Amino acid sequence: MDIFRILIAIFIPPLGVFLQVGIGTDFWINLLLTFLGYIPGIAHALWVILRK
DSSP: OHHHHHHHHHHOHHHHHHHHHOSSHHHHHHHHHHHHOHHHHHHHHHHHHHTO
């Protein structure tokens, strides 16, 4: 299941975070980072998914 989330995080970072933790602080931070720059959004999404 983590492979699926990682692939989603690469293409749609906020969706990957949402699937991992739901709508919360991490989701909103990731959404903001993705709007500011796609690469920071990916990095944050991977960090959220891999930290568990």
